Amino acid sequence: MPENAPIAYLGPEGTFSHLLARKRFGENASLLPCPDLSGVFRVLQENENAQAVVPIENSSGGTIYDTMDLLIRNAGKIHVREDLVLDVRLALLGRQGGEVREIYSHFAPLQHHREWLETQYPGAEFHPVASTAVAASLAARSQVAVALASPGAASIYGLDVLRFPIRPEVLNVTRFYVIGHSLAPARENAPHKTALVFRLKNRCGSLHSFLGHFSRAGVNLRMIVSRPVPGHPETYVFFVEVDGAATAQNAAPSSPVDTALAGATTECETLASLGSFPVGDRFDS
Numbered sequence: 001m002p003e004n005a006p007i008a009y010l011g012p013e014g015t016f017s018h019l020l021a022r023k024r025f026g027e028n029a030s031l032l033p034c035p036d037l038s039g040v041f042r043v044l045q046e047n048e049n050a051q052a053v054v055p056i057e058n059s060s061g062g063t064i065y066d067t068m069d070l071l072i073r074n075a076g077k078i079h080v081r082e083d084l085v086l087d088v089r090l091a092l093l094g095r096q097g098g099e100v101r102e103i104y105s106h107f108a109p110l111q112h113h114r115e116w117l118e119t120q121y122p123g124a125e126f127h128p129v130a131s132t133a134v135a136a137s138l139a140a141r142s143q144v145a146v147a148l149a150s151p152g153a154a155s156i157y158g159l160d161v162l163r164f165p166i167r168p169e170v171l172n173v174t175r176f177y178v179i180g181h182s183l184a185p186a187r188e189n190a191p192h193k194t195a196l197v198f199r200l201k202n203r204c205g206s207l208h209s210f211l212g213h214f215s216r217a218g219v220n221l222r223m224i225v226s227r228p229v230p231g232h233p234e235t236y237v238f239f240v241e242v243d244g245a246a247t248a249q250n251a252a253p254s255s256p257v258d259t260a261l262a263g264a265t266t267e268c269e270t271l272a273s274l275g276s277f278p279v280g281d282r283f284d285s
Contacts, residue, residue: 006032008043008052014133014153020086020176021053023283036130037066044078044180051081051180058088058174061108063225071179071274072227072237075197079275080177081184083193085282088172091164093136093154094146100124104135105148112172113148178280187278192245193222194257195274198264199229199237206267207238213263217256219244245276 007025009017011033021031032050034040040052054071055064071078090109094100100121103110107128110117117124129135133156135147140157147159154161186192200206214221223241244257257276265271 004030005049005051006030006043006047008032008034008040008050010034010037010040010054010131012131012133012137014136014150014156015131016086016088016150016174017053017055017131017176018133019150019152020084020283024053024084024178024281037070041070041074041078044074048181051178053084054177054179056175056177057223058108058172060112060172065227067177068225068239069227071177071195072197072239075272075274078179078181079183080195080277081180081182081275082178082277082280084176084178084280086174086176087282087284088174089151089284090132090148090172091151091154092146092162093149093151093157093159094139094162095143096160096162098146099144100146101144102127102139102142103146103148104129104138106130106132106135108174109148109172117148173282177277183275184277186245186276190278190280191243192276192278193241193243194246194276195239195241196261196271197237197239197274198271199235199269200267201269210264210267213267214242214260216263217260219256219260246273 007021007029009021011018013033032043034043037054040054043050044052054067056067057063102125103117104127109132110126110128132149133153136149136153136157136159139145139147140159151161151164200210220243222243225239226236229235229237244255246257246261247254
């Protein structure tokens with residue numbers, strides 16, 4: 001990738017996506033905040049050298065469906081280049097001594113800490129917003145609001161860290177993909193995964209038959225998600241993530257993933273690969 005190629009992320013500054021992009025690519029990288037995930041993918045569509053950091057799954061809130069739907073829509077055009085994990089560390093941001101009537105955050109942190117928040121601030125209104133950084137910016141405009149956000153967002157938005165950590169006994173991590181137009185080079189001695197998007201033939205046992213090829217090849221299934229196909233009632237497309245890497249296209253099968261795909265493809269109406277990619281580092285927030 002060119003040195004100055006943009007790295008798009010879900011903004012504004014202070015989001016966990018921003019924090020991870022900065023840790024992974026460095027302070028001097030051309031980091032580009034986007035107002036929403038659709039904007040992140042537009043950057044990729046408009047610049048073939050661009051990459052992006054997108055959240056895919058949170059250990060408390062589950063699958064990030066906005067990301068999943070955009071990956072499915074762009075299957076075959078966009079590839080996953082790396083799998084990264086961020087240990088999500090949250091703080092309650094606001095103004096010292098202020099009253100708390102409103103609490104802003106992304107839906108996942110609100111869900112993760114809801115019981116604690118209801119105990120500490122009974123009667124406060126919960127406001128899920130697009131990101132924890134947006135939450136901090138909204139809290140900064142009010143004298144009676146706080147935000148669950150990265151502690152690093154406090155200095156950006158002129159807030160104080162009121163309570164930290166919130167629930168230290170519960171581990172909360174978010175998994176991210178680095179995505180781009182090109183496939184990732186294999187990384188020696190690193191584990192790899194492969195992501196696929198497929199639609200099955202409409203017959204009894206089709207999913208069982210598809211997955212059976214991976215089981216018989218000894219390929220571990222990491223993740224499976226089904227999503228409706230817009231405009232086609234009762235029609236679904238599947239996203240799966242499996243352990244291991246496929247070899248180059250048109251090469252003779254030489255890995256368990258290749259063996260599984262050789263049979264599984266026959267079960268599908270359509271199948272597109274998002275690529276095989278290394279499992280990268282784990283970062284602290």
